[in-house]
Each structure stands twice: as structure tokens, then as C-alpha cells.
Amino acid sequence: MKNGFRIFLAALVALGFSWCAFVLAPVLQLGAEKQTTVLNSSDLYPVQRGDFAAQGLQVYRANGCAACHTAQVQQDGVGCDVVLTGMGTNQPADFKAFMKSLCELPDLQNCSDSLSKNLAAWNGALPKILLHGAREADAGKLADKLSAAGLKSEVRIVATGPDIARDWGLRHSVAEDFLWDDPVQLGSVRIGPDLANVGARFPDARWQLLHLYAPQVVVKGSTMPPFRYLFKMEKTRGEPAPDALKLPRELAPPSGYEVVPTDQARELAAYLLSLRAEVPLHDAPFTPPAPAPARPNKP
Amino acid sequence: MSDESDHIPPEPPGRPPGPRSPAPMGFFILTLVLLFLAAVYFDHHSGWFNAQVYHPFVNANELEKYQPKSGEAALLARGMATYERVCGVCHGNDGAGKPGQAPPLAGSEWVLENGVNRLTHIPLTGLSGAVDVKGQTWNLSMPAMGAALSDADLAAVLTYIRGSWGNKAGPVTPAQVKAARAAVAGQPPINGLQALKALPE
Numbered sequence: 001m002k003n004g005f006r007i008f009l010a011a012l013v014a015l016g017f018s019w020c021a022f023v024l025a026p027v028l029q030l031g032a033e034k035q036t037t038v039l040n041s042s043d044l045y046p047v048q049r050g051d052f053a054a055q056g057l058q059v060y061r062a063n064g065c066a067a068c069h070t071a072q073v074q075q076d077g078v079g080c081d082v083v084l085t086g087m088g089t090n091q092p093a094d095f096k097a098f099m100k101s102l103c104e105l106p107d108l109q110n111c112s113d114s115l116s117k118n119l120a121a122w123n124g125a126l127p128k129i130l131l132h133g134a135r136e137a138d139a140g141k142l143a144d145k146l147s148a149a150g151l152k153s154e155v156r157i158v159a160t161g162p163d164i165a166r167d168w169g170l171r172h173s174v175a176e177d178f179l180w181d182d183p184v185q186l187g188s189v190r191i192g193p194d195l196a197n198v199g200a201r202f203p204d205a206r207w208q209l210l211h212l213y214a215p216q217v218v219v220k221g222s223t224m225p226p227f228r229y230l231f232k233m234e235k236t237r238g239e240p241a242p243d244a245l246k247l248p249r250e251l252a253p254p255s256g257y258e259v260v261p262t263d264q265a266r267e268l269a270a271y272l273l274s275l276r277a278e279v280p281l282h283d284a285p286f287t288p289p290a291p292a293p294a295r296p297n298k299p
Numbered sequence: 300m301s302d303e304s305d306h307i308p309p310e311p312p313g314r315p316p317g318p319r320s321p322a323p324m325g326f327f328i329l330t331l332v333l334l335f336l337a338a339v340y341f342d343h344h345s346g347w348f349n350a351q352v353y354h355p356f357v358n359a360n361e362l363e364k365y366q367p368k369s370g371e372a373a374l375l376a377r378g379m380a381t382y383e384r385v386c387g388v389c390h391g392n393d394g395a396g397k398p399g400q401a402p403p404l405a406g407s408e409w410v411l412e413n414g415v416n417r418l419t420h421i422p423l424t425g426l427s428g429a430v431d432v433k434g435q436t437w438n439l440s441m442p443a444m445g446a447a448l449s450d451a452d453l454a455a456v457l458t459y460i461r462g463s464w465g466n467k468a469g470p471v472t473p474a475q476v477k478a479a480r481a482a483v484a485g486q487p488p489i490n491g492l493q494a495l496k497a498l499p500e
Contacts, residue, residue, distance in 0.1 A: 029350050039367065077355045078365050136364050140380075148449060157367045172353055280367065283351040287367040 030175050039280040048180050049274050056271025059264050060185055063227060070187035071196045071275065075172035076161030078285075079133030082142050085126060086152030092124060098149055102142070111138045133160045156287040169197040169277055171284040177277045192224055199276040208269040209261050210245055217248055230265035233257050374470070378459025381452045385444055386422075386460075394464040401439065402432035405464035414500035415471045418457060419479040420489060422446070428491030443488065450476040 001007075035044045049057075060066070087095060099119055103112040111134050118130055130153070131139060139155050146153040158164075159171045173196050178184045187195075202208060207218060213231050215224040231245070236258045243266070244258040253259055261269070280286050346352025349359050356362045368376050383392050389401035396403035404410050409432065410418060422445025429438040445453045450473040457471035489495050 025348070029348050033350070075353075075355060080365075147451065157365050174353060175350065282366070283353060283362065285362070285366045 033175050033179060035179065036176050036281055039282060039285060041279075043279075045279055045281060046176060046179055050270070052267055053270040053274040054180070056267035056269070056274075057181060057185065059230075059268040060271055061183065063230075063268075065195075066185040066187040068187075068189060068191035068224070069193070069195045070190050071194065072173040072186050073163045073169035073171065073194055073196045073277065074161060075159045075164060075284075077133065078157065078159055080131070080136050080139030081129050081156040081158050082131040082134065082139050082146075083154045083156055084128045084130050084146070084151060085154050087126070088150035088152060090149065090151060095151070102145055105145075107141050108138065108145070110135070111142065115142070127154075133158065157285055159284075159286050163194060166193070167201070168194040170288075171277070171280065171286050173277055174281060174284050176281060176283075195272065195275055196277045197275065199273040200278040203273065205269050205273060206243070206246075208272050209243065209265060210247075212265055212268065213245055213259065213261075214247065214251055217251070227265070230268065231259050231261050233259055374455050374458055375462065377452065378455035378457075379463075381448065381456045382459050385448065386456065389441075394460060394466075396432075399439075401441070402430070402435070402437040404460045405466060407432050409495075410460055411466060411468045412500055413468075415457065415461075415475055416479065416500060417495060417498045418461075419453075419471065419476055420483055420498055421495075422448075422453060422456075423476075423480055423483050424486050425488035426495070427488045428494075430492050430495060440488070446480075450474075450480065 035046065037043065038045050090098070096119075099115070102108055103116050105112075108115070111131055114132070114134070115130060118128075118132070122128060131142060134142075143153050143155050161172075163169060164171075177196065178186075202211075209231075211218050211224075212227045214226055215222040233253050234241070234257065236244075236256055240258050241260050244260050247253075247259060278288075280288055344357045346356065346358050352359055352362055356365070389397060390404050391397055391401075394403060394405040409421070409430075412418060421441065423443060424446075425441050425443040427440040429436050431437075445456070448456070454471045454473040454476045457476070460466065461468040461471065489498070
């Protein structure tokens with residue numbers, strides 16, 4: 001081989017270059033990730049999982065959940081919502097005329113179309129979103145104009161994109177979200193919905209367990225296979241066990257028996273409940289919604 | 300069979316080497332232009348490998364712009380915007396004042412007073428005549444710049460100047476501004492140091 005050394009050198013350069021790009025650069029960029037603080041708060045994020053939930057990650061992995069579920073919310077854009085929260089002393093008729101005059105201002109020409117569209121079919125209920133997903137500069141201008149007229153408004157930072165519209169999360173996933181995951185279960189196929197924020201969407205452990213045992217009972221038309229081998233049927237001894245599943249008649253065990261989760265199912269449910277990517281961070285900013293009454297479980 | 304395998308075909312006549320022609324210049328120029336465009340794109344969209352910058356944010360400044368503000372931070376941001384629009388022209392965006400135009404606000408004893416009554420009066424009625432600021436006499440005239448601002452905006456501006464550029468004094472509330480505005484309605488500008496000192500602190 002005449003050019004052995006040259007070929008070795010070329011291979012070294014090619015492999016070394018890709019090693020630098022795919023291994024060294026990410027480590028330099030993200031290798032030192034650590035807990036961060038929640039925006040406008042001193043709380044640390046993410047909180048380390050308890051042993052039980054941490055073991056649930058291994059159950060999640062062993063059952064191949066990541067083959068059908070991702071755990072990474074994507075975000076297409078970021079914008080500002082201008083929300084009208086109070087009319088001050090303004091009369092509705094004056095307000096309409098004032099908003100009409102605002103739509104004609106050259107300052108606000110970028111957003112006048114969506115502004116007039118949003119106001120066209122408004123019945124006067126507050127709070128009212130005047131602009132959705134606007135640029136920060138436009139939202140600021142509109143808020144200034146509103147406050148100068150004595151109207152009360154609020155500028156909220158919101159993430160936008162299909163995942164956000166599906167209610168899968170409030171912001172994109174960031175590296176910190178996966179700080180305690182070993183191995184990280186990102187997933188790449190979405191046969192089922194994204195699970196990055198599933199603990200906040202379905203905060204009830206009973207719901208999670210029932211869903212694992214019989215997905216179609218709680219989610220109509222679900223294509224998820226049941227994971228019944230994570231549960232066992234036991235003879236009821238006196239009182240039913242506190243976490244025995246409440247099943248519909250066609251799935252219920254014979255009388256005198258009950259279906260209870262095994263430790264694996266409990267660990268998996270604890271892990272799913274720990275998936276809560278719902279707080280704003282510096283690298284994923286948004287205005288958190290006002291604390292609402294408990295969210296109903298919905299698919 | 301063996302005949303065929305033994306048969307070595309004659310060497311085909313090699314193509315005579317043509318004249319060496321240089322690579323076209325256009326190719327190099329196109330490469331350079333593409334490289335340049337790629338560099339510009341990288342500069343605008345990569346966030347320069349900053350671990351905090353994710354799509355859809357393109358750099359750290361844009362990320363900063365979309366940080367939601369709450370309470371004090373929101374008030375300071377509002378104060379800063381209003382200050383730079385209304386006051387910064389003369390007092391300077393750094394609060395250091397400008398000779399012949401306006402005295403400094405950074406470190407000014409009038410700004411840092413515990414009571415905010417005098418400070419709130421100044422933008423509401425204006426101030427003229429000789430006034431001492433940081434050991435220097437300024438004989439200028441300030442119009443009632445704050446009279447046109449809303450209570451909340453003026454309170455935000457005053458909070459901003461009391462808490463910026465090394466100043467460390469407490470905030471001013473919209474209620475204080477409202478009270479002061481009612482008290483000074485129709486009054487002429489404060490005239491000189493004595494009149495300013497005569498105001499309750």
C-alpha cells in the first residue's frame with residue numbers, strides 16, 4: 001500500500017472532525033447543565049425524583065414506552081398576548097371608537113388587522129385577548145396606548161406551535177428537563193401523545209393506573225395496548241385495597257377479587273406524575289397562567 | 300476457455316493529456332458568496348452555541364426580550380422605557396446629567412431623599428432658578444415634564460431613577476404621585492433652592 005499513511009491521516013481527520021462536532025461540542029455546550037431557578041422565583045428546577053419515581057423510569061424504558069411516545073415538546077414561535085383586563089371608566093361605545101382609531105395608527109399597522117378581527121365578534125366579556133402571538137414591540141406599543149387611555153391590560157408571553165395548541169405543554173422542552181433522566185427517554189415517534197408534561201395534564205395517580213390497565217376506558221379510541229401484566233388479581237381480604245382499580249362491569253374481576261397494581265405499575269405511575277415541564281425557565285420563558293381550579297383530566 | 304483467460308487484451312491507447320485548464324473563476328466566487336451567506340445565517344440564527352438559546356429564539360438578546368416581567372422588574376422596565384423617552388434627552392440615559400442642560404440624577408441628594416414629596420413635585424410643576432446638586436450650583440429651567448405622564452408611568456420613572464446607576468432608594472407608588480399631583484394642581488414651577496427646601500420632604 002503506497003499511501004497507507006495518507007489514508008490513515010485522512011481517516012483520522014474525518015473521524016476527529018465528526019467527533020468534535022457530535023461529541024465534544026455538545027459536551028462543551030450542555031455538559032455542565034445543572035439545576036436552574038424557576039423564573040421570578042427562587043425555586044430550583046427540576047426537582048430530583050424520589051426513588052420510587054426514579055425506578056419508574058426503568059419500567060418506562062423496559063416496556064418500550066418511548067417507542068410510541070415522545071417526551072419533548074416543540075415550539076415554533078414565541079409572541080405576546082395583550083389581554084384586556086379592565087375597562088377603567090371607559091364606556092363600551094367610547095372603547096369601540098377608541099379601538100377603531102388605534103387600528104388606524106401607523107404605529108400599530110403591523111397588528112391592526114388581527115386587532116380588528118379579534119374585536120369584531122366580542123361580546124364584552126373580560127378578560128379579552130386583543131392580540132395573540134404578536135411581536136414584543138407591537139404588544140408594548142398597544143399596551144402603552146391602552147394604559148394612556150385608562151384601560152387596564154396585561155402583556156403575556158406565550159409559546160406558539162402545534163404542540164402547544166394540542167395542550168401538550170406550555171413551552172418547549174429544554175436540556176434541564178432531562179437532568180435526572182438516566183437514560184433520557186426522548187422518543188422520536190408519536191403514535192401516542194407527547195408525555196413531557198403528562199404529570200401536569202393528568203395529575204391523578206388512579207387515572208394513570210386505570211389508563212395503564214385499560215386505556216380505552218378513559219380515552220375513547222385510544223390505540224394504546226393495555227399493560228395488564230403490570231397488575232395482579234387478588235382475593236379481596238375484608239376491605240378492598242385502597243389502590244384497587246375501579247373497573248367498568250365488562251372488565252371487572254369476579255366478585256370476591258380485585259385488580260391491584262404491582263410495584264412496577266406504581267413506580268411507572270409515579271414516574272409519569274413526575275413529568276411536569278410546566279414552569280417557565282430563563283431558556284424557555286412564558287407567562288405562567290393564573291392558578292386555575294384543578295384541571296379536569298382530558299386526553 | 301484457457302485460450303480466452305490467457306489472452307491479455309492490448310493496453311488501450313491512453314488519452315493524450317490535454318492542456319491544463321484553470322478551474323473557472325466563477326466557481327470560486329460562488330463558493331465564497333455561499334460561505335459568506337452561510338456565515339451571516341449562522342451569526343443570526345445560531346445563538347453562538349449558547350446553551351440557553353433554543354429555536355425559535357435566535358440569540359441571547361431576543362431571549363432576554365421575551366422574559367416575562369413581574370412586580371418590581373415590570374415597574375423598572377416600564378420606568379426605564381419612559382425615562383429614556385421623556386427624561387434621558389437632558390438628564391442622559393446614564394443619569395449623569397449634561398452640563399448646561401440638566402444636573403445629574405445618579406447620586407443626587409434630591410433623588411435619594413427618604414421622603415419622595417420634593418422629588419415628585421419637580422416633574423409635576425417644573426423647577427427653575429439656582430439649585431445645588433452634588434455640591435454644584437445649576438441655574439437652569441426644567442419644564443413640567445411629568446405633568447403629561449400617567450400616575451403609574453411617573454411612579455415607574457421615579458422608582459427607576461431612585462434604583463438605578465448606583466442609586467439605592469425605595470420605590471415611589473402611583474398613589475403618592477396621585478396625591479402630589481392633586482396637591483400641586485395649578486402651581487407655578489418651584490423657584491430656586493429656598494422654595495425647594497421649603498417643601499415638606
